[in-house]
Amino acid sequence: QVRLVESGGGSAQPGGSLRLSCTASGFTFSSYAMSWARQAPGKGLEWVSGIYFDGSETYYAESVKGRFTISRDNAKNTVYLQMNTLKPEDTAVYYCAAGTNLLLLQSGTADFWGQGTQVTVSS
Secondary structure, X not given: OOEEXXXXXXXXXXXXXXXXXXXXXXXXXXXOEEEEEEEOOOOOEEEEEEEOOOOOOEEEOOOOOOOEEEEEEOOOOEEEEEEOOOOHHHOEEEEXXXXXXXXXXXXXXXXXXXXXXXXXXXX
C-alpha cells in the first residue's frame, strides 16, 4: 500500500520557521521525483518546490525562492521542506507528491499524494 505521510505543520509567527517532512512507503522512493504543493483557503493548488529522484536538482516557485529549501534522504524515504522567513501568505495546507516526471509534478499531476499538513502563519 502506497503512503505519503506529511508531518511538521503547525503555527508560526511571521519571520519564523517550520520544517515539513514527508515519509513514503509502498513504492521505490529513490526512483521518484518529489514535490511539495500547497492550497490556501479558497484558492487552487499551487506548486511550491520539486526535487529530482537523486536530489541532484531542485526547483522552487518564485514566491518561495530564497526562503524555502527542499531536500531528501533516500535512506529514510523522506523528503523535507525547510521553510524560513515565513509570511502570512504561506498559510495553506501543504501536500507532498511523488511522480516520475518533475514537469508533471509542477503541473499538479502526480502518481501519489499525501493527505496534507496545515501551516498557519500569523501574529
